[in-house]
Amino acid sequence: MANSKNERHVISVIVMNESSVLARVTSLFAGRGYNIETLTVAPIPQSDMSHITIATNGSAKVMEQITKQLHKLIPVYKVIEHEEMVEKEMVLVKFPIAENLSDISALCSAYNGGIVNVGPEMVITMVSDEPTRIKHFIEATQRYNPSEVVRGGVVAIER
Amino acid sequence: MQMSGAQMVCEAIIAEGVKTVFGYPGGAIMHVYDEIYKQNGFEHILNRHEQASVHAADGYARATGEVGVAMVTSGPGFTNAVTGLATAYMDSIPMVVISGQVPLSLIGTDGFQEIDAVGISRPCTKHNFLVRTLEELPRVLKEAFYIARTGRPGPVLVDVPKDITVDIGEFVYPDSVNIPTYKPTYKGNRRQIEKAVEAIKSAKKPLLYLGGGIVLSNASDLVREFALKTQIPAVETLMARGVLGAKNPLLLGMLGMHGNYSSNMAMSETDLVISFGARFDDRVTGKLSEFAKYADIIHVDIDAANIGKLVDVDYPIVGDITEVVTKMLEQIDDIDTDRYQAWRDILGRYNELHPQSYVDSDEVIKPQWAIERLGELLGEKAIITSDVGQHQMWAAQHYPFDRPRQWINSGGLGTMGFGFPAALGAKRAHPEKTVINITGDGSILMNMQELVTAAEYKIPVINVILNNHFLGMVRQWQTFFYEKRYSETDLSFQPNFKALAEACGGIGYDVSTKEEFDAALKDAIEQDKVCFMNVQTNRFEDVLPMVPSGGALFNMMLPQKVLSNTEAK
Structure with missing residues (x-):
């Protein structure tokens, strides 16, 4: 079956910004056995809604169920299964100060980022880019002995 | 109008037209019970266990199509209600359950009888609310009833902290509901x-x-x-x-x-x-x-x-x-x-x-006979509730149901102990109808304390216990699929059901012949009192046809007699 293949999908869930709404969404995923790869949430400006972005994976059938089950939650206003989207993720990486800072800076520039903080023992870089490029960036940083990597999760907007 | 949160709860119940509330008091819900004492807009039935209260409200809802209401206290009161919520949720029954909660200031401190009710009930309610301010209480109550009965119906929990029931504020019960995120689709494309x-x-x-x-x-x-x-x-x-x-x-x-x-x-x-x-x-x-x-x-x-x-x-x-x-x-x-x-x-x-059939006996009451006999004697006059197991399937197969809401059972969750309290709810909703709970010797014990409720409030529900001294459905699977290893399904040790019913203020009948069955049923209807009809049936009857779990529908195990008939042809 063509639609039984597990594929990565990004969905946006627009919800009433009220207490326990995030718990409703995540416990639905847990209870029905759906995966969450990343999840981000923030209020939508000038509204009483919040925008939740979830990167998940599943077959077309599972995606359909996820969308419909989310819709059933009372505080859920809209569910968007992204098809044509701009998708970005942010990552913070900490390096020892002794590493080659000009190499690190050049690497970050190549991924639309740079050094955002310098301390006596370490530097912190920030990059925001498409999730696959973030993955590549993290791989490329390995030779500079990163001491900590924090990924931000995906945000997406339909084109 | 100025009133306490507790009064608001009562006023909302009255405004929604609810005539009967089933419940059990306790610390966190006491202010509401104090207001229940003072009002006369609805009656309150004190069940002897919170699970039974919720099933009774459920039975009331199933029999009428209206929203059933149950009320419980915090902590164990609420957790006892969870099975009832899940039962109603799986069968899409409109219901509002109001639970007490510890005061707002104590939430999150592991206070006495504190439990995260909205967290626990999230997967088994259509929606739930933890009331956070007195101001939102009227709106929340209105929305709870609205959500319960609209769209695909379901149970809604309203968890009310104790201090909110004490506080006094302005009460205006909203006329309408506007939830921008909830617009059920009624008209098909x-x-x-x-x-x-x-x-x-x-x-x-x-x-x-x-x-x-x-x-x-x-x-x-x-x-x-x-x-x-x-x-x-x-x-x-x-x-x-x-x-x-x-x-x-x-x-x-x-x-x-x-x-x-x-x-x-x-x-x-x-x-x-x-x-x-x-x-x-x-x-x-x-x-x-x-x-x-x-x-x-x-x-x-x-x-x-x-x-x-x-x-x-x-x-x-x-x-x-x-x-x-x-x-x-x-x-x-x-x-x-x-x-x-x-x-x-x-x-x-x-x-x-292959008609729906069974082999009857002159020596012993067959459970299918008992159900067909009920059907002959009562037909469409009765409301039939059931528990879960073999008796439930026989009832569904053999009773001649003539109208919707005549048959009340826990289909989705399969909750043993549902039938008796649900029958109380159905009988309260339709006092003019004979209400029979078809049950088994396993299921009935799971809410037998309701004998006391039924006796106290004079709710004459007839419990027909099809007694095979087994957890029959599990026993049947053990016969078919576990090489007859009857692990923990033998219920040979039993209470004296007749004496049990009598001890609680009801009537008991021991029935082991067809004549006794007819006589007991006739007497039970005349006496108009809650009763146990303890009907001895044969022990090893199977529910047939049966499609083994996971098998194709057309691969049925068929009743013996029918098989031999076919072979003869």
């Missing part, structure tokens, strides 16, 4: 309905697959009219018994794991499934890849998530059965009912070949 009707007209072997959604939508009359006009044969799910009426010649019976032969064969051979308010539960479909293998599927359901969940659907229609069937009826005047005659003939022959 017009184009989709037209396409579905075209498919019906061009089908050769269509089959009506009727589910509990028809009962919830009060659409039985419309569905009967649809069947009559189209002359399409029909099968009912466990939750739809009574929709078409036992005497309807188009009704093949119940389908599924314990469905009859012609129903299951019809589903296996049909070329068009017309599903009204059914959800393709695994107990109905058997092996999915073999289910209705040659059919296109029309699926009408108010819950979009039910459509395409388990089987691929060719004509999805999201909407209320009442609305959709009404529209369909406008388009079928030119239908050629002769078109399906060959199909009806085939199914008729299937029914002659």
Whole structure:
């Protein structure tokens, strides 16, 4: 079956910004056995809604169920299964100060980022880019002995 | 008007037209109970366990179609109510449960009788609320009732911290509800309905697959009219018994794991499934890849998530059965009912070949006989509730249900202990009707404390205990699939059911012959008191036909007698 293949999908869930709404969404995923790869949430400006972005994976059938089950939650206003989207993720990486800072800076520039903080023992870089490029960036940083990597999760907007 | 939160709760219940509330008091809900004491807008029934309160409210809702209301305290009061919530949730029963909670200042401190009620009940309620301010309480109560009864109905929990019930504020009960994120779809898509009707007209072997959604939508009359006009044969799910009426010649019976032969064969051979308010539960479909293998599927359901969940659907229609069937009826005047005659003939022959049957006995009461006897004596006059197990399936198979809401059972969750308290709710809603709980010697003990409730409030429910000294359904599986290792299913050690009923203020009958059965039933109806009819049945009766779990619907284990008849032919 063509639609039984597990594929990565990004969905946006627009919800009433009220207490326990995030718990409703995540416990639905847990209870029905759906995966969450990343999840981000923030209020939508000038509204009483919040925008939740979830990167998940599943077959077309599972995606359909996820969308419909989310819709059933009372505080859920809209569910968007992204098809044509701009998708970005942010990552913070900490390096020892002794590493080659000009190499690190050049690497970050190549991924639309740079050094955002310098301390006596370490530097912190920030990059925001498409999730696959973030993955590549993290791989490329390995030779500079990163001491900590924090990924931000995906945000997406339909084109 | 200025009043306390506790008073607001009572005023909302009155405003919603609720006449009976089932519940159990405790620390966190005491202020509300103090107001219940002072008011006379509704009666309160004190069950002897919170689970029973919720089942009773559930039975009340199922018997009437109105929202049932139960009230419990925080902590253990609430956790005892969870099984009741889950039972109602799985069968889409409109219900509002109000639970006490520790004061706002204590929430999160592991206070006495504190438990995260909204957290626990999230997966087994349609929606739930933790009330955070007195100001929002009237709106929350209004929304709770609205959400419970609209769209696909379901139970809603309102968790009220104790200090909010004490505080005094302005009460105006809202006239209407506006939840921008909640807009159920009632009207089916017009184009989709037209396409579905075209498919019906061009089908050769269509089959009506009727589910509990028809009962919830009060659409039985419309569905009967649809069947009559189209002359399409029909099968009912466990939750739809009574929709078409036992005497309807188009009704093949119940389908599924314990469905009859012609129903299951019809589903296996049909070329068009017309599903009204059914959800393709695994107990109905058997092996999915073999289910209705040659059919296109029309699926009408108010819950979009039910459509395409388990089987691929060719004509999805999201909407209320009442609305959709009404529209369909406008388009079928030119239908050629002769078109399906060959199909009806085939199914008729299937029914002659393997009718729903059992081998009766002169020595011992067969459980199927007991149910058919109830049907003969009471017919459509009675409301039948049941617990869960063999007796439930026999009741569904053998009782001649004539109307919707006559049959009340826990189909989705399969909750033992449901039947007795649900019967109390149904009887309170319809005092003029005889209410029978068909139960087993296992199930009845799971809420037997309700004898006391029934005796105190004079709610004369007749419990017919089909006593085989076994957890019969599990025993049946052990016979078939576990080489007769009867692990923990032998209930030979029993209470004296007659004495138990009497000890609690009811009547008990020991029944072991058909004559005693008739006499006990007659007496029970005349005495008008809660009773246990302890009916000794044969121990090793099996529920047949049976489709082994995960098997294809057409692979049924059939009753012995019928098998030998076929071989003789």
